[in-house]
Amino acid sequence: MSVALSQRLTSGEPVFSFEFFPPKTDAGEQQLWSAISDLAQLSPTFVSVTYGAGGSTRDRTVRITGRILAETGMDAVAHLTCVGSTEAELREVLASYQEAGISNLLALRGDPPGGPGTVWKPVPGGLSHADELVRLARDFGDFAIGVAAFPEGHPESPDLSTDARVLAAKQRAGASFAITQFFFRVEDYFALVARATEAGVTLPILPGIMPVTNVRQIERFAVLSGAQFPPELAARFEAISDDPTAVTDLGIEVATELAEKLLAGGAPGLHFYTLNRSTATREIFARLTG
Numbered sequence: 001m002s003v004a005l006s007q008r009l010t011s012g013e014p015v016f017s018f019e020f021f022p023p024k025t026d027a028g029e030q031q032l033w034s035a036i037s038d039l040a041q042l043s044p045t046f047v048s049v050t051y052g053a054g055g056s057t058r059d060r061t062v063r064i065t066g067r068i069l070a071e072t073g074m075d076a077v078a079h080l081t082c083v084g085s086t087e088a089e090l091r092e093v094l095a096s097y098q099e100a101g102i103s104n105l106l107a108l109r110g111d112p113p114g115g116p117g118t119v120w121k122p123v124p125g126g127l128s129h130a131d132e133l134v135r136l137a138r139d140f141g142d143f144a145i146g147v148a149a150f151p152e153g154h155p156e157s158p159d160l161s162t163d164a165r166v167l168a169a170k171q172r173a174g175a176s177f178a179i180t181q182f183f184f185r186v187e188d189y190f191a192l193v194a195r196a197t198e199a200g201v202t203l204p205i206l207p208g209i210m211p212v213t214n215v216r217q218i219e220r221f222a223v224l225s226g227a228q229f230p231p232e233l234a235a236r237f238e239a240i241s242d243d244p245t246a247v248t249d250l251g252i253e254v255a256t257e258l259a260e261k262l263l264a265g266g267a268p269g270l271h272f273y274t275l276n277r278s279t280a281t282r283e284i285f286a287r288l289t290g
Contacts, residue, residue, distance in 0.1 A: 005075045005104055005144050008045045009177050009204050015045035015269030016285065017077075017179075017206065020276050022049060022060035031276055032064070038278035040072045042285055045269065048106055048146075048179075051079035062093075066100035077146060078102050081110030082133055086125035090133070094140045106146040106179065107133040107170075120156065131166075131173040138174030147171075149178040149196070149205050151188035155226030164195035171203050178203055179271045181225050182210035184233055184254070186261040207262050210273040211280040212251035215241045252280050256287045263288070 008015055018039050023029045036047070049065045065078040078097055080090070097105065109130040112118040122128045127136065130147055137143050147170040150163060157163040167178060178201075183189060189207045196205060212218045215237045222229040233254065240246040259270050270288075272281045 005046055005077075008075075009268070014263055014267075015206070016042065017044050017046045017048065017269070017271045018281060019048045019050065019208075019271065019273050020064075022064055023276065028276070029064075035274060035276050035278040036068065036072065038282060039274070040074060042282070044074060046075035046077050046104065048077035048271075049079065051081055051108075062096050062100050062102070065097075065102050069101050075104060076102065077104040077106050077144075079106045079108060080133065080137065081108045082122060082127040082130070083110035083113060084123055084126075086123060087127060087136065088125065090127070090136060091140060094137060094143075097143075098141050103142060104144045104146070105137055106148070107137055107175070108148050109133065131169045134170050134173040134175050144177070145175050146177045146179055147175040149180045149192060150226075151180050151183040151185075151192045151207075152227055160191075160195055161199075164192075164199040164201070167196050168199040168201050171201055176203055178205045180205060180208045181227055182208045182221070182273055183227055184230055184258065186258055186265065189262060189267065190265055204268040206269050206271045207267050208271045208273060209255050209259060209262075209284075210275075211255040211284060212237060213248045213275075213277070213280050214244075215247060217275075248280060252283050252287075255280070256284050259284060259288055 020032055020036065023032050039047070047068060049061050049068070051061050061078055065076045068074055068076040080093060085093070107130055112120045127133050134145050134147060137145050147167070149167055153160045153163045154166070157166065180189065180192065193205055210218065210221070219229055237247060237250060240250065262270065274281050
């Protein structure tokens with residue numbers, strides 16, 4: 001396990017982290033590195049790089065995460081999912097991460113290949129659940145392993161209590177921290193923490209924040225993730241949806257207020273979904289620390 005990441009997550013000091021995704025084009029990669037350069041100046045606890053379904057961005061994820069480690073000195077967390085991969089193929093990915101010097105993972109089952117609402121089916125020889133992936137990574141090497149948590153419940157979970165027990169199972173399998181899906185109501189996060197604690201979860205649960213800078217985009221992400229874009233909040237954004245600057249300003253204001261309440265309530269830190277852009281995240285960070 002990464003000693004630096006382990007110590008910082010359990011130090012009692014608020015931690016801050018940023019998430020990026022591997023772009024599909026060279027122009028997109030230039031934008032990504034611009035955002036990484038901007039946000040590196042904020043000295044985040046770690047940054048994470050997502051892993052495409054079915055290995056669609058595997059090589060870019062390994063390369064980008066390795067480059068972050070080599071060129072910025074920041075702790076980097078690489079994603080890994082069960083989607084479209086056999087256990088043998090997952091071991092190959094883990095070996096690639098090890099070779100690149102990556103010691104931090106976010107282990108996720110991943111979305112059904114058929115999209116939201118379709119039945120999850122592993123490939124023959126693959127894994128069915130995130131706790132199996134955590135156990136595989138734990139037994140494979142010395143990784144710090146993070147997992148997902150869901151303030152409003154996983155879309156496929158029968159109830160919130162079951163969802164909390166699943167998080168506890170991932171902890172028992174070897175997870176050392178969790179990052180939540182993005183959400184907009186502070187009470188959803190603290191209710192999750194209470195359920196998780198009752199289920200025996202002791203690992204730090206970092207709340208995930210996605211600043212609204214594009215109304216249609218957030219609505220699409222909410223549908224894909226099962227998160228709710230609260231009607232009263234959606235109405236505020238709809239009223240100014242034809243003014244991109246006003247949308248961004250309101251998105252920063254809303255995210256800052258949410259972040260302040262989370263930290264005041266005892267959240268161990270904040271994880272920002274940056275969408276490979278830095279402006280909104282930097283502004284929120286400045287307001288929180290200024």
